[in-house]
Amino acid sequence: MKLEGVELRRVKMPLRGPFRTSFGVETERDILFVRVVTPDAEGWGECVAMSDPLYSSEYVDGAQEVVRRFLLPLLFEHDDITASRVATILEPIQGHRMAKAAVETGVLDAELKAAGRSLGSHLGAVRDRVECGVSVGIANSIGELLDQVDGYLQAGYRRIKLKIEPGWDIEPVRAVRERFGDILLQVDANAAYTVADAQHLAKLDPFDLLLIEQPLHEEHVREHAEVAEIVSTPICLDESIVTARAAAEAISIGACSIVNIKPGRMGGYLEARRTHDVCAAMGVPVWCGGMLESGIGRAANVALAALENFKLPGDTSASDRYFATDVTEPFVLDDGYLHVPTGGGIGIAPVPEILEELSTSTEWIGA
Numbered sequence: 024m025k026l027e028g029v030e031l032r033r034v035k036m037p038l039r040g041p042f043r044t045s046f047g048v049e050t051e052r053d054i055l056f057v058r059v060v061t062p063d064a065e066g067w068g069e070c071v072a073m074s075d076p077l078y079s080s081e082y083v084d085g086a087q088e089v090v091r092r093f094l095l096p097l098l099f100e101h102d103d104i105t106a107s108r109v110a111t112i113l114e115p116i117q118g119h120r121m122a123k124a125a126v127e128t129g130v131l132d133a134e135l136k137a138a139g140r141s142l143g144s145h146l147g148a149v150r151d152r153v154e155c156g157v158s159v160g161i162a163n164s165i166g167e168l169l170d171q172v173d174g175y176l177q178a179g180y181r182r183i184k185l186k187i188e189p190g191w192d193i194e195p196v197r198a199v200r201e202r203f204g205d206i207l208l209q210v211d212a213n214a215a216y217t218v219a220d221a222q223h224l225a226k227l228d229p230f231d232l233l234l235i236e237q238p239l240h241e242e243h244v245r246e247h248a249e250v251a252e253i254v255s256t257p258i259c260l261d262e263s264i265v266t267a268r269a270a271a272e273a274i275s276i277g278a279c280s281i282v283n284i285k286p287g288r289m290g291g292y293l294e295a296r297r298t299h300d301v302c303a304a305m306g307v308p309v310w311c312g313g314m315l316e317s318g319i320g321r322a323a324n325v326a327l328a329a330l331e332n333f334k335l336p337g338d339t340s341a342s343d344r345y346f347a348t349d350v351t352e353p354f355v356l357d358d359g360y361l362h363v364p365t366g367g368g369i370g371i372a373p374v375p376e377i378l379e380e381l382s383t384s385t386e387w388i389g390a
């Protein structure tokens with residue numbers, strides 16, 4: 024496939040409400056889109072980097088610079104490209120997986136759209152709809168949290184994830200469990216604890232959580248194995264799992280027994296699928312994380328979440344969880360599920376008028 028060029032477009036999308044985690048509060052998304060133009064089709068990739076390097080070292084301005092200055096020049100050295108070769112071509116550039124993922128996904132979407140093949144079927148999807156969970160931010164009070172969880176359960180979400188941090192953990196979990204009974208419930212600490220908190224985290228054990236996500240710093244993988252010895256709730260890793268190899272190593276030392284898969288964090292959907300396969304081979308279930316994506320990133324996540332070893336509901340929420348207006352036709356919950364797109368590639372594209380209205384800049388880089 025020949026590349027004619029790539030458009031880098033920035034879009035501001037206000038969140039419907041502030042989203043608070045242990046690393047900060049978000050009130051809007053500033054998203055970088057990569058539009059890959061070829062003679063036969065164009066493809067879209069969404070970069071999941073945040074505005075500030077709080078969840079990971081990448082941030083959106085930096086990602087755009089990396090794409091423009093380092094990734095596209097490497098890609099444009101080749102006049103015949105396939106998505107399966109993109110990661111190898113970009114290998115000289117260290118890290119910057121979210122930037123790489125956006126580029127690879129744009130190429131993959133263009134390639135699959137040109138072939139009339141869906142991302143789901145390309146990746147090996149075995150379902151036509153996926154079970155959806157929702158991630159609930161740190162609230163101002165237990166009462167406010169219970170109201171939010173109630174709203175999401177009414178909307179049909181099949182699993183609730185509570186963000187936790189020291190001072191907001193045991194009591195909110197107890198309150199949600201007591202009020203809503205036997206729901207699927209899990210927590211995400213976004214690295215807010217240390218190994219010295221293991222006994223404290225064990226106080227969550229009586230509440231039958233599905234998992235505790237990333238309690239410790241992303242580089243402290245072995246210490247997660249120590250926590251897993253003390254806490255009986257399964258440990259799931261998110262931030263630490265940046266490659267399929269990292270997943271295999273973490274699992275093999277007992278640092279986690281469940282894996283959160285986020286394609287942006289691992290450099291793309293192809294590495295995400297390999298991670299899924301490695302986890303399946305090691306008997307470890309996975310689920311699909313979320314990065315407050317627009318409909319572009321969401322569509323691709325839903326396709327990925329349709330693979331066999333995605334055994335738990337994902338943070339694949341409906342568009343209206345985060346946005347009053349999505350850049351695509353909105354993803355709407357149907358009995359707690361989202362349907363896997365069936366059109367070519369990611370199966371969707373931005374609505375031109377909405378995209379134009381939300382855009383803050385565009386930049387064309389010819390091959």
Ligand code: NPQ
Nearest residue numbers: 044049073078158312313314315338
């Ligand atoms: C997680 N996501 O699982 C992340 C954290 C997160 C849905 O909980 C802007 C961009 C804001 C990415 C806030 C969910 C974000 C973000 C939180 C990711 O750890």
Ligand code: MG
Nearest residue numbers: 211236237261
């Ligand atoms: Mg997480």
